[in-house]
Amino acid sequence: MGSLSVEASAEAKNGNGAGYHYAQGALREPRPIRVVMIGAGNSDVGGTWFENRYPGCSCDVPAHGYTYTWEGNPNWSQAYVSSRExxxxxxxxxxxxGVFDHLFLNHMVTGAKWEGNKGTWAIEVTDTQTGNSFTDEAEIFINAGGFLNKWRWPDIPGLEDFSGFRAHSACWDDSLDFTDKRVAVIGSGSSGIQIVPTLEPIVKKMVTVIRSPVWITPEIAADLAPEGRDTVYTEEQKxxxxxxPQEFLRFRKIIERxxxxxxxxxxxxxxxxxKMTDTFTRLMKDRLKNKPELxxxxxxxFGVGCRRQVLLTPGKGYLEALCSDKVEVAFGSVARITKSGLVMQDGTTYEVDAIICATGFDTSFKPRFPLIGSKGTxxxxxxKKxxxxxxxxxxxxxxxxxVIGGPNFTLANGVFLICLETTFKYVFQAIEKIQQEGIKSVVPKREAMNDFLEHKDSIMNDMVWTSTCRSWYKNGTVDGKVWGIxxxxSIHFIEIMAAPRWEDYDIEYLQKNRFNFFGIGQTLREKRHGDLSxxxxxxxxxxDDQEVGEGPGFLGKV
Incomplete structure (x- = not known):
């Protein structure tokens, strides 16, 4: 017996009179919607690893922890690979x-506004190569632009007056040659910690400006890398x-754990x-033995992990480089920059040929463009605050x-990639719900957000991120609210996000009756002649249905 086809039935009148009319589709039959996502709008894909190419740039965690969960990469060249790899x-x-089939490179979103009457976002886009602009429209707007890619020069008076050459770690110029140059490195975050030991062997002199101390630690999962950061995988091992695959999965799971x-x-x-504080203190003292005064x-x-994005900062060769006769450590902040060098707040002057700013990014999480919501704000x-x-x-x-990776994301809570995947799955669940249940919009209730933030602030009081360190997790402050973690x-995040709490959302339907998506009373499984048992x-x-056969139907053969 075939499935019912209400659309083709002359008897179907779609309800009675001029009142409510049920939808003509099957239960949860998805309607087509448009999704626009920001991300990879540069000249190529890759995000962090496309933009960060400074000397020594590499991953701090084992490379096998930097792949998608559903597929590993047995071909990594070494335990901790470079940004280029x-x-x-x-x-x-x-x-x-097939990502490139859906990608517009060299395009930049310059504005977006929610059109409540239509239930869509009006998104202004500019082609950065031609300068041409256009407006796109979509029911769903996803911001996957990242949180550490809006680099900026430090706000230091006189920077533009410097007569030598300057570079920023997040916008590296490969043509620059630092051989036999007097070089200043401003910043002691993750990029500065990698740049200093990489350039120290080739420069004539180096001054490294350190405003805040940082914990330098052993390599993460060091027991799986017998040669440390120099551990190279042989062709036989790969x-x-x-x-x-079974042995490879076992190895990957050890790293994740x-x-x-x-x-x-x-x-x-x-x-x-x-224990970590004691261990890392001894390690740092040992590595600084040639300049114990440092x-x-x-x-x-402050506590271990207070200011670092991925908890531990291995910093291979960093402390040893600071002990080099070529390197001078300048503690504090730069007061101003002159044509020929730096002047520290204590008045000390350094004459240099080049300045490298390893000073990070705008970490305010604010979008780069006007983003106007349902209330016109x-x-x-x-x-702003x-x-x-x-x-x-x-x-x-x-x-x-x-938002993918918005405020209070899992930046230093364990593994990272699975949390990005989990966020996308959460968003896809929302998109499917919107498509399948006749929903115009979903938006979180303010009281739900406030409860989350209250819980977050409460637990942060007992966590290391509220120690007395200066951190971008607190927008560069010492005692501000933690909005980066x-x-x-990570496991906690994964399990919470696996089951969305739709009760925390206000839902607006396309029709007055929220059950309009019930449709003709038939499921897609029935409509598509799927397995009905x-x-x-x-x-x-x-x-499966093919093995069993459809059976004669309730009335036998008709």
């Missing part, structure tokens, strides 16, 4: 998955992983925090707008 990997995956079991260290005064200024008084103004989101992904008064482990099972046995 990471870029090649991710670009290769983008090609393999071939073995490629031919033995090693990064996911450190959550306890984030609590002030925990046993793991105390130890008191370089070893932090610009998110840049709302987030503090960026606030619901679970890092949605924002009150901004319907159908989703999730209040839990899918719910039956016997222990250890399963059959």
């Amino acid at each position: 990471l870029f090649d990997y991710y670009k290769g995956r983008a090609v393999a998955y 071939k073995k992983w490629a031919e033995d 090693s990064m996911n079991h450190l959550y306890e260290i984030h609590f002030k005064g925990s046993d793991m925090q105390r 130890a008191d200024r370089l070893i932090p008084k 610009d998110l840049r103004d709302i987030w 503090e960026p606030a989101s619901y679970l890092s992904v949605t924002i009150p008064d901004f319907p159908n707008y989703f 999730w209040p839990g482990s 899918y719910y039956l099972s016997e222990r250890g046995y399963s059959y």
